[in-house]
Amino acid sequence: MPSFLEEVRRRRTFGIISHPDAGKTTITEKLLLLGNAIQLAGTVKGRKTGRMATSDWMQMEQERGISITTSVMQFPYKERMVNLLDTPGHEDFSEDTYRTLTAVDSVLMVIDGAKGVEDRTIKLMEVCRLRDTPIFTFINKMDREVRDHIEVLDEIETVLKIKCAPVTWPIGMGKAFKGVYNLLTDTVHVFTPGQGSVVPDDIRIEGLHSDEAIALLGEDMIAELDDEIELVRGASHEFDLDEYLRGELTPVFFGTALANFGVRELLDYFVEWAPAPLARETDARAVDPEEDVFSGFVFKIQANMDPKHRDRIAFMRVCSGTYTKGMKMLHSRLGKEVKIADAVTFMAGDRSQVEEAISGDIIGLHNHGTIQIGDTFSAGENFRFTGIPHFAPELFKRVRLKDPLKMKALQKGLQQLSEEGATQLFMPLNNNDLILGAVGVLQFDVVQQRLRDEYKVECIYEPVSVTTARWVYCKDSRMLEDFKRKAAENLAMDGGGYLTYIAPTRVNLSLTQERWPDVQFRATREH
Numbered sequence: 001m002p003s004f005l006e007e008v009r010r011r012r013t014f015g016i017i018s019h020p021d022a023g024k025t026t027i028t029e030k031l032l033l034l035g036n037a038i039q040l041a042g043t044v045k046g047r048k049t050g051r052m053a054t055s056d057w058m059q060m061e062q063e064r065g066i067s068i069t070t071s072v073m074q075f076p077y078k079e080r081m082v083n084l085l086d087t088p089g090h091e092d093f094s095e096d097t098y099r100t101l102t103a104v105d106s107v108l109m110v111i112d113g114a115k116g117v118e119d120r121t122i123k124l125m126e127v128c129r130l131r132d133t134p135i136f137t138f139i140n141k142m143d144r145e146v147r148d149h150i151e152v153l154d155e156i157e158t159v160l161k162i163k164c165a166p167v168t169w170p171i172g173m174g175k176a177f178k179g180v181y182n183l184l185t186d187t188v189h190v191f192t193p194g195q196g197s198v199v200p201d202d203i204r205i206e207g208l209h210s211d212e213a214i215a216l217l218g219e220d221m222i223a224e225l226d227d228e229i230e231l232v233r234g235a236s237h238e239f240d241l242d243e244y245l246r247g248e249l250t251p252v253f254f255g256t257a258l259a260n261f262g263v264r265e266l267l268d269y270f271v272e273w274a275p276a277p278l279a280r281e282t283d284a285r286a287v288d289p290e291e292d293v294f295s296g297f298v299f300k301i302q303a304n305m306d307p308k309h310r311d312r313i314a315f316m317r318v319c320s321g322t323y324t325k326g327m328k329m330l331h332s333r334l335g336k337e338v339k340i341a342d343a344v345t346f347m348a349g350d351r352s353q354v355e356e357a358i359s360g361d362i363i364g365l366h367n368h369g370t371i372q373i374g375d376t377f378s379a380g381e382n383f384r385f386t387g388i389p390h391f392a393p394e395l396f397k398r399v400r401l402k403d404p405l406k407m408k409a410l411q412k413g414l415q416q417l418s419e420e421g422a423t424q425l426f427m428p429l430n431n432n433d434l435i436l437g438a439v440g441v442l443q444f445d446v447v448q449q450r451l452r453d454e455y456k457v458e459c460i461y462e463p464v465s466v467t468t469a470r471w472v473y474c475k476d477s478r479m480l481e482d483f484k485r486k487a488a489e490n491l492a493m494d495g496g497g498y499l500t501y502i503a504p505t506r507v508n509l510s511l512t513q514e515r516w517p518d519v520q521f522r523a524t525r526e527h
């Protein structure tokens with residue numbers, strides 16, 4: 001039996017970032033396939049097989065062909081235990097993605113070789129930068145006619161401001177794609193097409209100038225490759241583990257996720273180089289993953305993952321110690337001890353009960369409305385993990401009921417949906433409006449549909465004159481009271497009970513900020 005420390009050190013917890021359509025879903029499937037977590041690729045998302053897709057909400061996801069859910073997949077690979085946290089690709093659900101990135105220790109960035117660096121990738125990289133998250137890069141779709149690879153590397157370096165250290169280099173592309181060449185070991189990994197749903201044979205040729213390689217590629221192609229590789233070595237950086245761990249340099253791999261090629265080469269290095277669980281900050285002290293006393297935080301709440309269990313799951317990152325079935329934990333926001341008997345994990349789509357989970361793992365807690373995003377659980381020590389943000393919404397709507405007698409159900413539904421981060425709720429101090437805030441417009445549709453399905457409430461949206469929101473803080477309680485009186489018209493409580501300034505215009509916000517220099521107007525709310 002490996003010891004606790006050995007178990008922690010073999011964990012690799014990561015997420016994938018990419019622009020929609022770059023191949024995140026496809027590569028996720030191939031990673032699971034390599035980890036023996038699924039027999040056949042194509043079972044990751046309901047939209048491809050219909051397997052999980054029976055709830056109405058999932059149906060909406062299907063119809064729109066987008067991925068709303070975040071799930072967690074654990075699989076062993078070589079000596080390691082890999083935890084892959086999936087993130088919604090659609091930008092309307094970017095808040096979820098940002099918060100999921102607070103629960104990983106490193107990231108895999110997937111880039112479409114034909115498109116290079118795209119908008120969403122730029123945004124997500126900014127988020128990774130906040131914590132200097134180490135990044136692996138996979139440049140995908142080598143089975144197509146893609147852009148000049150050196151140009152793409154250059155774009156990553158200049159636009160994303162991270163040094164590139166190619167580890168593998170593609171041999172040809174499109175119909176002439178022959179495989180990848182490992183720049184560190186002088187190995188040719190030979191591509192055999194049409195292996196999408198199985199693990200490809202690991203065909204290797206040692207030495208680019210070996211007889212075997214010459215027989216496969218021909219003298220001309222090798223000469224061309226020699227020139228290219230010389231150029232690449234000159235133009236890029238050598239891999240340096242420390243620079244990678246500091247988030248300053250990214251190892252780069254090429255391949256085609258669809259044909260399942262180049263992914264194994266990536267994963268082999270990933271499990272070696274990617275960091276084991278990292279320490280996490282709390283308001284009291286940093287918590288080391290190798291501490292044996294349990295702690296964790298909730299980064300995501302998800303309803304209806306599985307139509308058979310119409311409940312809510314709170315995803316918790318274990319930050320230290322061991323979760324064991326039936327253990328008691330301190331729910332620090334409520335100051336209450338709770339017994340957790342039935343945490344779940346998500347092994348490639350199937351739920352199974354976890355008996356034990358340790359630092360770096362993710363567990364799912366059944367949430368009956370008491371758990372909020374950002375909540376800390378511990379073995380008794382009273383601290384709270386920091387750095388799990390709520391972002392000020394950019395879009396606002398007033399909610400109106402079709403049936404006024406359903407007010408209670410509406411309030412309950414909105415409260416719960418805001419606690420799980422599906423939307424943000426604002427209740428003005430001066431009137432009884434219920435105002436919803438969102439980062440992306442699709443969030444409104446999800447809320448409307450879930451209110452109908454889960455709370456049996458029909459609501460409609462009306463425009464409301466709110467442009468932006470800021471969370472209000474002030475150390476001086478007299479001044480705060482004064483501010484509350486004078487600005488009451490534009491103040492609201494949010495779903496978590498925090499005072500918020502809801503500004504009718506940006507000009508109004510800046511004037512108010514000028515008028516109240518000692519009041520803080522924050523664009524993010526942190527737990």
Ligand code: GDP
Pocket residue numbers: 018019020021022023024025026027089140141142143144255256257258259
């Ligand atoms: P996501 O939106 O990032 O999750 O992207 P998907 O994995 O759903 O892929 C988007 C599209 O690109 C799908 O039609 C995939 O079949 C296709 N695709 C993914 N990887 C490759 C690849 O390596 N080569 C080619 N030709 N197509 C790919």
